[in-house]
Amino acid sequence: MPFCLLSCPQRSLFLFQQSKRKNGHSALPIDLLKDEQFLLKDRIDPFGCVAEELKLVERTLARSLHSQEEKLTEVASHLIEGGGKRVRPMITLLSFKLLGGVKVQDAVDIATAIELIHTATLLHDDIIDGAETRRGRDSAYKKFGLKNSLITGDFLFIKGFEFAGKFDETVVQWTADACTQLTEGEILQGFFNRNIAVTIPDYLEIVTRKTASLFQTGARVGAYLAGASPSLIEVMSQYGLNLGIAFQIIDDVLDVIGHERLLGKPTGMDLRDGNPSLPIILALNEGHRAVEEAFVGSRPSEEKIQAAIQAIAKSTAIEQAKALSRKYSDKAFNLLEKLPPSIYRNGLRTMVQLVVERQT
């Protein structure tokens, strides 16, 4: 988790703010956050900016996994405690704090909901893909089987909605819409499975629904719960959307050129599963036969997979994919110009950079 490795010179300042809140005082008014001392030109550890809130999310996640049936808790814990990056909760919390949110428990609850829903989709995705590894160890599907993974996925969806359902109709609707988009994205991805007709607009449609929708909802709800104006909520919504697309493109790139040990799973999974990743689409557009053979074959041999990976790596696909990711990440970065400067804004900007530069 590279986020933890960054320095955070503002930690003490941040903790000073935090401690005031813990004593029941109201949060710093947003005007105060405009103070020059918060205008940081350098990177800031986004994890450190909301460390206390993230601890609360971890505690809330752990509590929500408790079930009368130990198996549910065991399967859910396997994934939740298995080293997720918590990118979605972090975006939610940073957005909330940037917009001057006061009731931290609100942000913690919705950040928890979003992570639970995300984890539910991972469990179900692994069943669909027959994935054997996830986050460096056996997938829940491999370790606990189809039945336990499927039911635990349902359990986590339910727990996620239990948290989201505590809020007003707007939050419920946005969360439900994001979840509907997740399922629609999965179906659309299935439609283009091993299908060379897939185009870049199709790809962007898939990743917008399947990945970016939850990033978008986290950033949007965080701002909404902070009491931000509709226009600022929309800015944060667009930030989340663009960051989410950039995030998924880098995921696809790492599936080709990443380090298996860092990723915690083998590379080439998109080719094995026939998922239309951006580098695959770009290499197909360049007419690389080896990529086409591995992508369209129903059970491509390991030899063909490796040949396709080599072909993609040697093509301009990775370069092009990174450039497209950069386009979306730049947009996310620049959108934050419209928000008042603060450590949280710096944290969200650093998030953008980390997402683009990440190795895992």
Place this chain on the structure above:
Amino acid sequence: MPFCLLSCPQRSLFLFQQSKRKNGHSALPIDLLKDEQFLLKDRIDPFGCVAEELKLVERTLARSLHSQEEKLTEVASHLIEGGGKRVRPMITLLSFKLLGGVKVQDAVDIATAIELIHTATLLHDDIIDGAETRRGRDSAYKKFGLKNSLITGDFLFIKGFEFAGKFDETVVQWTADACTQLTEGEILQGFFNRNIAVTIPDYLEIVTRKTASLFQTGARVGAYLAGASPSLIEVMSQYGLNLGIAFQIIDDVLDVIGHERLLGKPTGMDLRDGNPSLPIILALNEGHRAVEEAFVGSRPSEEKIQAAIQAIAKSTAIEQAKALSRKYSDKAFNLLEKLPPSIYRNGLRTMVQLVVERQT
């Protein structure tokens, strides 16, 4: 659907009440429902009692299945429009009306939520059991495959929660609790799969969570949304719980002695899947070797299944199971004594009788 075949002499009276509500007048006060003319000693068609509301549920269900991805709508419609009995929505609506509920849309929305959640569990159950038929035709799992069934199940869960999330925290919590119980019941049932250690208390625990919890929630929320007192909400909650247990016991009985054509699926499925149904447990307790052989064997032959069905049918298991079902249905029936007499109370009582006598 035998419910439709019952006569409903009070239909016109009911419709008169309905039309008043549609014009925006308040519902009949509950005292009026005590009027002698509503005291019906005979059976009443519970479907007819809430026919207008059920039509609204059907329309709301159909609307909620709409997705940008046609495949989701297609898979969901296959099951939703495939002839479900709508028992859960009916209980919800009747409970709401019995307790003098006015805002019909509230009851319709939560009844829709409950049917969507129920259908989601059917889709996922069929994956777990590898079921080939459901409601007289190919199961969604067989027709559309694992991936589409799994994602459509998620989609229906999400839609169900979208409706439930429109209500206050009490309704959200009760609905989420019921759903959590569904998953816990499924895990518990899995634990006792082909496991001769299963006891009748284990069975009751499984069916309470896996089936009765949603009946209970429907009846409970119906009363709550009608503005009933806590004690009457609790009466309706217990009604739903007891009816749900009776319903599941009869389901188990029909899996042994039912008519395949009426059921829309083969009998003996519990033996094939190794699910600990009540007749199986009772026959095991009587020491029937043929039942034990079929139940514990990992892939029992069709010959063994048929031998076990014969053994159960000849034992006292069916008689005992029916007696236990009767115990729970009687409790549900008698609980309604505590509610004011009305066509809706009669409808709920008739529901009890229909559940016990049903052939499908």
